[in-house]
Amino acid sequence: MTVPIKLLACLLLLPLPAYAGAIDILKEYNLIVFDDLTTTSEVEGKTIVYGNINGTASNYGIQLPTASGPEDALILQGDNNATLNVNNGYGIAIGGSNNGTINLNGGGAQTNSVAAYNLSQIRSDLINLSTSLQALSPNSLLTLPGSQPNPATFEVGNTVSTSTSVFNIDAVDFFGNNNIQQYDIDLNGQSPSAIVINVAGQIINDSTLGNPVGNFVTDMIRQLIIWNFYEATQIDLVREFHGSVLAPIAALSTITPINGSVVVNSFQQDGEIHLPTFDGRLPTPQITTFVSVSEPPSMALFASLLALFLMRRRVF
Numbered sequence: 001m002t003v004p005i006k007l008l009a010c011l012l013l014l015p016l017p018a019y020a021g022a023i024d025i026l027k028e029y030n031l032i033v034f035d036d037l038t039t040t041s042e043v044e045g046k047t048i049v050y051g052n053i054n055g056t057a058s059n060y061g062i063q064l065p066t067a068s069g070p071e072d073a074l075i076l077q078g079d080n081n082a083t084l085n086v087n088n089g090y091g092i093a094i095g096g097s098n099n100g101t102i103n104l105n106g107g108g109a110q111t112n113s114v115a116a117y118n119l120s121q122i123r124s125d126l127i128n129l130s131t132s133l134q135a136l137s138p139n140s141l142l143t144l145p146g147s148q149p150n151p152a153t154f155e156v157g158n159t160v161s162t163s164t165s166v167f168n169i170d171a172v173d174f175f176g177n178n179n180i181q182q183y184d185i186d187l188n189g190q191s192p193s194a195i196v197i198n199v200a201g202q203i204i205n206d207s208t209l210g211n212p213v214g215n216f217v218t219d220m221i222r223q224l225i226i227w228n229f230y231e232a233t234q235i236d237l238v239r240e241f242h243g244s245v246l247a248p249i250a251a252l253s254t255i256t257p258i259n260g261s262v263v264v265n266s267f268q269q270d271g272e273i274h275l276p277t278f279d280g281r282l283p284t285p286q287i288t289t290f291v292s293v294s295e296p297p298s299m300a301l302f303a304s305l306l307a308l309f310l311m312r313r314r315v316f
Helices: 020-028 119-134 299-309
Strands: 007-015 029-033 037-039 046-049 053-055 057-060 072-076 083-086 091-094 101-104 141-143 150-155 164-170 180-186 194-200 203-205 225-228 234-237 244-254 262-269 286-293
Touching (some): 072 083, 083 091, 119 194, 119 225, 141 164
Parallel strands (some): 029 046, 037 262, 072 091, 150 180, 203 234
16 A cells, blocks of 8 residues: 655755856956056956956956957956056946046957846855855864964875865954964875855955965966955955955955956055966755655655755865
């Protein structure tokens, strides 16, 4: 005799490509500013600015390969109030007024519209990425000096293997630590697909921090690093910085280079933004879905539900 079963709520863990769009954006763009950019410097890769560009003269796309066709290195939703130099045959898309000068070096074109770009979706994806990364469980540890000056070490956990290495740190413990002479990453024999450093704290200043060394200053490692300043409102960097900066609600100021992708709310830029952009792979987050089944489920349905339930995170 078959016993009728009513499945009221079956919990399914479904891996979805929620990071995919945001990661593609970080790989393509060197700088994204959600409000105004005030600059006297340059960006080696591509740039998106949602507000206005202010300042004197600035350069874009200076280290990109020569454009093989119509392609924008600068997308400006607001007004241009400066001299913009777009290089290597790339163009500019501008949605506001040109109150300054735009020099297209190498034959690029100016498009007086940004309608080709879904800027609202880009912004949403990046904000959601910051929130999602902050929720990852830490599996790696920052070792700090004690009462005497010494190096600090980001130690990748010995179970990371080829997955994502995740650090959770407090800004005051790292950026506010006068005893950090230098800092490095110890891979601990692992090969992480990405290195996420979640930083708690609203005010960030690196003026007393020691210099990065070793793995931190190599392209191979720094292109895997995301500094996720998920709650920072002000970031002031006076030392060269390595790794991508994801700080969607922060006002950033720099006087030295950042090596990686940069996403901020507003930017006072007096230091260069360097390639490479972020090139890591992040785990696909899981979501919870409730399914109601009123009829007796078949064995095939049970097998499908069990398989979905046992799915683990996969990596992009």
